[in-house]
Amino acid sequence: xxxxxxxxxxxxxLGRKTYYDILRVPRDAPPDAIKAAFHDFSxxxxxxxxxxxxxxxxxATEIYKRGVEAYRCLSRAPLRARYDRGLxxxxxxxxxxxxxxxxxxxxxxxxxxTIARSRAGKGxxxxxxxxxxxxxxxxxxxxxxxxxxxxxxxEELAERLRILYEALAxxxx
Amino acid sequence: xxxxxxxxLGTTNTVVAVVKDGVAQTITDxxxxxxxxxxxxxxxxxxxLVGRGALERRLNxxxxxxxxxxxxxxxxxxxxxxxxxxxxxxxxxAEGPNGATxxxxxxxxxxxxxxxxxxxxxxxAIAEAALGEPVVRSVITVPANFNDxxxxxxxxxxxxxxxxxxxILNEPTAAALAYGPATKPRERVAVYDLGGGTFDITILDLxxxxxxxxxxxxxxxxxxxxxDVIVAGRMAEDLLKKHRFxxxxxxxxxxxxxxxxxxxxxTLSTRDVSTIEAxxxxxxxxxxxxxxxxxxxxxxxxxxxxxxxxxTFRVCNNALEAAGTPPSELERVILVGGAARMPMVxxxxxxxxGKVPIVRINPDEVVALGAAIQAxxxxxxxxxxxxxxxxxxxxxxxxxxxxxxxxxxxxxxLDLPVVExxxxxxxxxxxxxKGARPAMPGLVQSAGxxxxxxPVEAVKPAPAAASKTTTxxxxxxxxxxxxLPGGAGRRLVFxxxxxxxxxxxxxxxxxxxxxxxxxxxxxxxxxxxxxxAHVEGPAPVPALAPAPAPAPLPPPRRAPLLIDVxxxxxxxxxxxxxxxxxxxxxxxxxxDRSRAFATARDNQTTVTVRVSQGESKRFAxxxxxxxxxxxxxxxxxxxxxxxxxxxxxxxxxxxxxKARDGDTGHETTAHLQLLxxxxxxxxxxxxxxxxxxxxxVPLPR
Numbered sequence: 044x045x046x047x048x049x050x051x052x053x054x055x056x057l058g059r060k061t062y063y064d065i066l067r068v069p070r071d072a073p074p075d076a077i078k079a080a081f082h083d084f085s086x087x088x089x090x091x092x093x094x095x096x097x098x099x100x101x102x103a104t105e106i107y108k109r110g111v112e113a114y115r116c117l118s119r120a121p122l123r124a125r126y127d128r129g130l131x132x133x134x135x136x137x138x139x140x141x142x143x144x145x146x147x148x149x150x151x152x153x154x155x156x157t158i159a160r161s162r163a164g165k166g167x168x169x170x171x172x173x174x175x176x177x178x179x180x181x182x183x184x185x186x187x188x189x190x191x192x193x194x195x196x197x198e199e200l201a202e203r204l205r206i207l208y209e210a211l212a213x214x215x216x
Numbered sequence: 217x218x219x220x221x222x223x224x225l226g227t228t229n230t231v232v233a234v235v236k237d238g239v240a241q242t243i244t245d246x247x248x249x250x251x252x253x254x255x256x257x258x259x260x261x262x263x264x265l266v267g268r269g270a271l272e273r274r275l276n277x278x279x280x281x282x283x284x285x286x287x288x289x290x291x292x293x294x295x296x297x298x299x300x301x302x303x304x305x306x307x308x309x310a311e312g313p314n315g316a317t318x319x320x321x322x323x324x325x326x327x328x329x330x331x332x333x334x335x336x337x338x339x340x341a342i343a344e345a346a347l348g349e350p351v352v353r354s355v356i357t358v359p360a361n362f363n364d365x366x367x368x369x370x371x372x373x374x375x376x377x378x379x380x381x382x383x384i385l386n387e388p389t390a391a392a393l394a395y396g397p398a399t400k401p402r403e404r405v406a407v408y409d410l411g412g413g414t415f416d417i418t419i420l421d422l423x424x425x426x427x428x429x430x431x432x433x434x435x436x437x438x439x440x441x442x443x444d445v446i447v448a449g450r451m452a453e454d455l456l457k458k459h460r461f462x463x464x465x466x467x468x469x470x471x472x473x474x475x476x477x478x479x480x481x482x483t484l485s486t487r488d489v490s491t492i493e494a495x496x497x498x499x500x501x502x503x504x505x506x507x508x509x510x511x512x513x514x515x516x517x518x519x520x521x522x523x524x525x526x527x528t529f530r531v532c533n534n535a536l537e538a539a540g541t542p543p544s545e546l547e548r549v550i551l552v553g554g555a556a557r558m559p560m561v562x563x564x565x566x567x568x569x570g571k572v573p574i575v576r577i578n579p580d581e582v583v584a585l586g587a588a589i590q591a592x593x594x595x596x597x598x599x600x601x602x603x604x605x606x607x608x609x610x611x612x613x614x615x616x617x618x619x620x621x622x623x624x625x626x627x628x629x630l631d632l633p634v635v636e637x638x639x640x641x642x643x644x645x646x647x648x649x650k651g652a653r654p655a656m657p658g659l660v661q662s663a664g665x666x667x668x669x670x671p672v673e674a675v676k677p678a679p680a681a682a683s684k685t686t687t688x689x690x691x692x693x694x695x696x697x698x699x700l701p702g703g704a705g706r707r708l709v710f711x712x713x714x715x716x717x718x719x720x721x722x723x724x725x726x727x728x729x730x731x732x733x734x735x736x737x738x739x740x741x742x743x744x745x746x747x748x749a750h751v752e753g754p755a756p757v758p759a760l761a762p763a764p765a766p767a768p769l770p771p772p773r774r775a776p777l778l779i780d781v782x783x784x785x786x787x788x789x790x791x792x793x794x795x796x797x798x799x800x801x802x803x804x805x806x807x808d809r810s811r812a813f814a815t816a817r818d819n820q821t822t823v824t825v826r827v828s829q830g831e832s833k834r835f836a837x838x839x840x841x842x843x844x845x846x847x848x849x850x851x852x853x854x855x856x857x858x859x860x861x862x863x864x865x866x867x868x869x870x871x872x873x874k875a876r877d878g879d880t881g882h883e884t885t886a887h888l889q890l891l892x893x894x895x896x897x898x899x900x901x902x903x904x905x906x907x908x909x910x911x912x913v914p915l916p917r
Contacts, residue, residue, distance in 0.1 A: 062597065063873060078421070079423070079427075080780075081428075081779075082423055082426045082428065085426060085428075085777060085779050085804075086426065086777060089777055089779065090806065091593065091594060091778070093592070093865070094594050095593075095596055095597055107806060108806055108807050108808050111517050111803065111804045111805075111806075111807040112807070112809075146679065190661070
């Protein structure tokens with residue numbers, strides 16, 4: 044099971060994902076595929092799967108609730124049609140998305156920018172921060188790898204790269 | 217790590233089970249009983265009796281003997297259920313603080329979770345005696361369509377009993393878990409659960425180890441008890457006609473009739489006609505002891521309860537519609553609850569779904585066994601990762617071979633030829649089931665009914681019936697039987713398709729591993745002897761139900777995962793008395809939804825939002841749960857402040873609210889005040905103190 048930190052990074056990336064991306068189904072997925080995808084999603088993030096690591100349960104719960112939101116919408120044809128129309132206008136969530144309704148669980152507190160020390164390292168770190176914010180974890184990884192190469196002794200930066208790898212593993216499952 | 221138990225806290229009986237060494241098994245008390253009657257008697261000494269001992273006192277100390285609490289728990293004083301029960305229950309109900317319902321006995325008032333806590337303390341003690349270690353962690357089951365108040369109150373009861381409630385689990389979901397994972401890549405299953413006081417139907421989608429609840433629906437005021445009341449009503453009519461004694465106007469007499477009615481009903485599950493006799497129902501001042509006997513055929517019973525059973529199918533239709541599943545798409549229909557023993561119920565279920573229903577695990581135990589499985593999953597720690605976990609097996613002692621299902625559709629006619637010889641020895645017509653409740657002794661005409669002082673045994677086997685008689689061949693049925701519906705053709709139901717372990721066919725072995733309930737080796741060809749756990753008399757030491765002979769473990773599987781849903785739509789009250797749905801019924805839990813609320817007046821610093829559960833567009837027609845009070849709002853012109861409130865339904869199906877001032881991040885707090893709940897720390901402390909003041913009568917050794 045993924046660590047609390049990796050789950051936190053993954054949760055953060057969900058904010059920029061469509062419901063299709065969250066459940067990892069194509070836009071034209073039939074209902075059965077959506078159901079199967081939700082089962083897979085549940086096996087990964089249902090909080091009951093984290094009973095043995097209690098500190099990760101609350102983050103997993105937040106991730107799971109986003110999956111339920113996606114599943115609830117995509118598995119009901121009328122809602123899905125409305126969602127698709129909203130999505131065409133760039134609306135990622137079905138909800139009338141009032142600002143900051145769900146308090147996000149604490150992501151790793153410090154930005155990569157503050158962790159990086161060198162000028163070159165900070166340059167990559169800023170980009171990595173931005174990619175993480177927008178859910179583009181693979182691009183973030185490339186930047187963070189570069190940042191780490193600039194600062195081979197920065198253990199905190201290396202630890203964050205490890206967490207990012209873990210989050211990426213979650214994404215590719 | 218200490219074991220976590222599963223508890224089926226039922227309307228009439230409570231059962232506790234545990235998974236030990238990969239086997240889910242029902243825990244018995246020192247006398248070998250699996251069912252603990254959910255009855256609590258307050259003794260003058262201050263101690264409290266729970267279970268069988270309390271059941272006896274229901275006859276001679278009715279005002280201080282509390283039962284059927286599950287029908288009332290989580291219901292406010294002004295609810296129709298409580299007001300209706302007031303006239304029918306022989307103990308006193310009263311209004312408590314915050315609209316709560318309380319029980320008054322021996323000069324004290326108790327909230328309903330306190331009463332349930334006594335039952336839970338008793339089963340906790342039974343489990344501790346059997347397991348030889350402290351039991352704290354537990355999963356407690358509730359009917360699937362219990363609302364938030366009922367769930368939250370049940371959880372409070374668990375805490376009062378000193379339990380750490382890992383999960384409030386839906387009963388049908390627990391049953392599905394006990395029946396094991398899918399045998400096919402994809403399977404739809406219906407669980408039809410007709411218990412003592414409630415009816416539930418749940419439609420699940422099973423794929424490998426994932427159990428997804430698609431829809432659930434139910435009626436919390438429909439169960440086997442209602443059939444008892446109907447039968448008791450007919451008895452009362454008979455008494456009035458024969459002896460001009462109006463039992464309906466005499467709660468004590470009617471209470472006794474209900475007990476008799478329940479026994480008569482049970483007998484008629486295995487016989488076609490039965491007679492009960494009572495000679496002390498009518499008070500002595502009416503003259504010498506009055507001999508009264510009442511005779512009923514199964515056809516009459518079925519005729520009387522037909523409307524009730526038909527009501528369940530309306531609920532089934534709702535659930536199937538919500539699940540988007542026609543009955544033809546269901547692979548299995550599982551029958552749960554004591555009422556599953558009524559042949560008519562099985563028959564009607566078969567007619568409705570077009571499938572022979574499955575009753576393979578003792579319907580009294582299956583929910584507790586499923587809860588135990590969930591408890592073992594939720595109770596695992598780092599040393600027991602899910603890779604090593606697999607779906608536990610069900611102890612052989614809880615597996616029943618078959619129930620009789622009648623083939624012919626009933627043609628219920630009340631002028632059926634009368635079967636004489638109701639007092640003849642009972643015919644071994646029906647598969648007396650291992651661990652099942654066999655025919656009651658002492659109910660035929662020849663035996664007077666012990667009314668007072670005799671424990672109403674729920675699981676006392678008739679010695680003769682304990683032997684395994686599974687089918688008719690060789691048993692000549694009397695001619696008269698042919699007139700009775702379904703009297704001739706009966707068949708046995710085995711489920712799943714029997715894995716033939718010894719055959720060496722690999723596909724069959726796979727099937728067995730997918731459903732590892734029957735231990736390989738413990739083949740059906742060697743049926744266990746009499747159900748040891750039920751034998752009365754020289755009591756075995758407190759022990760688990762006998763585990764099956766050591767057998768090779770099935771191949772490890774991934775642990776099951778339950779995806780459960782919220783049974784009712786959650787909504788908030790809006791202008792004009794309407795209900796704005798936030799979370800629809802049958803949404804998987806945990807889930808949440810946010811909604812912004814604006815102030816209506818200038819400089820308003822608090823906002824109150826009323827929340828309800830139900831499917832009506834009008835707020836008043838739903839069950840009001842209580843209100844959310846938002847406070848600490850920044851003073852500002854009306855409408856300019858928007859407070860985002862997040863409504864979360866947790867994995868127990870219990871509501872939580874969080875608030876956040878949308879604009880400023882100002883410290884707005886949301887407080888959910890549930891109706892009838894006593895959840896403040898001071899209330900809990902007082903309830904805990906009252907628990908401490910009442911020792912339980914120790915378990916007999």
